[in-house]
Amino acid sequence: MPAIDALAARLSTYLSEDQVNLVRRAYYYAEQAHDGQRRRSGEAYVTHPLAVASILADMHMDHQSLMAAMLHDVIEDTGIPKDALVKQFGETVAELVDGVSKLTQMNFETKAVAQAENFQKMAMAMARDIRVILVKLADRLHNMRTLEVLSGEKRRRIAKETLEIYAPIANRLGMHNMRVEFEDLGFKAMHPMRSERIRAAVRRARGNRKEIVHKIEQSLIACLERESLGGEVLGREKHLYSIYKKMRSKRKSFGEIMDVYAFRIVVDKVDTCYRVLGAVHNLYKPLPGRFKDYIAIPKANGYQSLHTTLFGMHGVPIEIQIRTREMEEMANNGIAAHWLYKSSNEDVPRGTHARAREWVRGVLEMQERAGNSLEFIESVKIDLFPDEVYVFTPKGSIMELPKGSTAVDFAYAVHTDVGNTCIACRINRRLAPLSQALESGSTVEIVSAPGARPNPAWLNFVVTGKARTHIRHALKQQRRSESISLGERLLNKALAGFETSLEQVSQERIRAVLAEYQMDVFEDLMEDIGLGNRMAYVIARRLLASDGDETPQSEGSLAIRGTEGLVLSYARCCSPIPGDPILGHLSAGKGMVVHQETCRNIAEFRQNPDKCVPLSWARDVSGEFNVELRIELEHQRGLIALLAGSVNAADANIEKISMDERDGRVSVVQLVVSVHDRVHLARVIRKLRKIGGVSHITRVKA
Template structure:
């Protein structure tokens, strides 16, 4: 059983005597606080904080992180307060401990919600100090190592949470050693049978593999020696979970995956890495399109290496990674190397800056998300797909998630660029905003003042940042539009009595607000605009409170301008177009739906002044509206083409067309056409009537 004295000996290698003494003091403080507490396995509770500190010492973390590791469960499981920790160990350690501590005093609807809330709190703490997540990861790793005594259901839940959130975070921060162990432990807990099968298959193949690995290793080392390059060659074992994931994702058998031999070559300088690449490509034939240069363009988490795949003697596939020894340490320790390599500030600072940028993105997502569950879903999307590398118009490289679209790129540049995006040029050619980007694309976003996100973007955007920004903007915009529509409806109703909103008594508004349990006028307008309150009733009550006369309200008429946005929708049953007599029906939560006055679907509520508003079109109304028409015609060769041609000559577009045979000589076309109004529709009818084959046309 490791003791605090064993830990102190290891820490003496890289920390001063005074700092080691402070860590020991934190240990004894925690030991006293946890006195009498036991783990489920029967061990004293203090063994857990000590083990977490040991994991962090292997990463060469600083003394404050190790002190926080010792104290990380003190706030949650004992009577010690945060103020007491501040007094004993200082503000920095107390903040770290608080960040790692879970939320325990809130009532949650479900375990999922509890995890989501915990993760939100952790993100906030991470934004102040990135070390919080490193202590949390070490804590999770030790819990995963000692899960033997837990009930199976809890094991599976913890393992799933680790695979979905904690292992990807370790990957994002570049801490590969820790990530691999977290993945393997989770995999074994979730699928013990699959894990044991894969492990026994690997053991069976080990004898045969060893011979081949030694042969290739010797050939590579010999060739590098001949070229005078100082480098170490070592065989690389694939770990359990990565084998399982490859089998599932690439639909490969275990034999196919184990037949690939993997090696890592470590050297002293970047220059030597590229020389080694030339040497191995001369020794064995490279596989086309399987070379990746992560030294020139590092991965998001700071990982750097050259990757290549070769075909060895007897057709054996060989995967090779070439990197410097510093890059190897960065790959294994990632952000933790920031504290390990104080000497190499440039490399560690780049990794640190990347991690900070990621945490900043998480915070932005958190502000935009509706609740903690939406936030954690967004984070899972972002944890962390393969990257592609694209160029801005000025030639800067940007890392994007694989599958990202130009809209994702626009939001990655800046939220305002995404919100005002109207089009894009990909490799100097116009491209759809939904087109997935590929590595090497050059993207220019076209923006327009007054443009705003389209709800349809949510169907294709890939990154969590774009998704949360679009949702946030639409929710905000919908509220503003509901307020504007509600105010307009109320004003229109009041104008029948030569009154307006400003002429009403303030006390009248206060009374209506208190009767409705609303906090301000904007909330009242929003309720009217979204159809939750009938404008007729609100107007009548306001007029009653503002004057002593009996109020007899008449139905007013409201002007539709076409720029009202999301809160005014056009009914699909009757497809109203400018020039039609129209009625607005208030629908709860959806705002106003515009119908043609004689539409059958509203016949029973047309006279209900609570729900229906008389409307008229603005004279300057612009835009295109869909209308359904039915055309009966005689069968003849090329008749469909002549109908399409006639509609086109009337400067209208066919959106959809369906043809059905009525009898041997007659067919019926159901066409959806986009027009600007009744006059334009009249021109379409005139063109169609001029065709000899057409016998009857009607608007549906």
């Protein structure tokens, strides 16, 4: 029987005769289009699209997906335009084929950028029609099955990409069977010897375990019969890659992993699942803390099942999953099972399909906010490896988040504005740090304040891609507004040297300068000045070019208030504090760095108005500033406590302390304290001098 006839016979079990004929027509069209083309293995090229369609047929996909699978390489490999496919097979099929074609490799500077760009295209295609990704996954699966014909390096590259991106996507879409095959084929291509060793060990272990497995299986079947509960008991095998990952991550031996016996009980309806659970808990003792109800609270990818672990005969641990037939289908085929259970009048996404759409929508939102494709894929990869925790909002709604998520992740999951204005949180009605990892079952309440802004330190502990992307986006916006503000101040100071100001410059001159620098809006120019990419005095001269080309005077200095935010930082080499004579060094892309006038690190720039700006401290300067002190004193018991007590008595904080002995009697302490200004520092030093045995206190400068 020709291959297409065999496929058509399978399709006729769930598609109408007209739909099967449309799939057939797509096959003959592809056969003609690929005529004369061969795969690397030497087979006719059309065997590949046929195999891809066959994989989708196993998942009972609709006829349009199967037609797209037949035609998925036609646009790319044969030069047939999309319009021709629209005429032949309709708009939907042509769009699917075009979507899959656009996911092929392009040339980029690095493989990382290529992978990231491709993934961005995949997100866009998924948003239009999620079937695009299903055809692409089936295409990748057949390529993985026929990987042997490729060179070693190419084989490893494709396997690595499959393990890093395609297997997690299959998992995120709930497609367990496909994920397992991706992982095992990828593992075999990446580590052929390790894969073969584990495969041989599994075969041996299976032979040794046969008797125990049979006994447990019979006891479970007998238990269901006694309770008059209909259900099918299936043994469950761990796949090679999951054994390998567990051995590596949990540092367990092969024997320890294979000691667990796993079974699945498939029943007809949800009510029976819970009755079966009660029956097996009566048969063997359950292991406390190992019961999970994914029926009431499904996983993020739509997976539903009851999980429990029992103490079997001779203390053998038995893992049991209990689910309905529909849940079994959903667990194995995930989003693809949507088409299997979709009746002709049902177009509303539900279950796994709705969750997949929600995830794709989140991915698109991340893409809009991400700075570049690498930043985007970093966020999505975090999202692709979730191990969920389930927490409650104060109103009792359930939110699912990846393991390790914090209150900030929760806040952004609720709404972007809640995340951006979050200032504190209550976990189970008690105030808790924003960085505390959430645990399943907790109730989380966010305290927000209008005008509050994200803290850059949040990036150190947030887990979800959404939170990370939105924090970065908000910080970029904040940095921009602060850069514009600083740029305006610097430009006004430069113009003051010409005895004029920004208000007095004509709009024509501003437009002329913007055109000269190829900028659309004045704010962009101010941002460039604030970030140190352009010099204020050069821009001032350009704005006043018609009034002669004199250089602005350097009299007067820019006042620093200490609240400038992200575009103004204080040099660590000399740690300036209010009261110190200061200079500003403009560093491209970083904005202004404040140094002490005597700092050696800016000696070469000091006379260069391109790089240095005279600064002074404003009267209303606020904030805390770090200063490093070097203290020499006699070694004595409780030394750290004495120093801490003295600093505390002067209303200052110790940020860092380190100590080394010069000899048995003298200790040298490096102390970083935060103070308000020089007067406050003098008070701290006076308190420290009162400690007995102090011989020297020096402020450390560059």
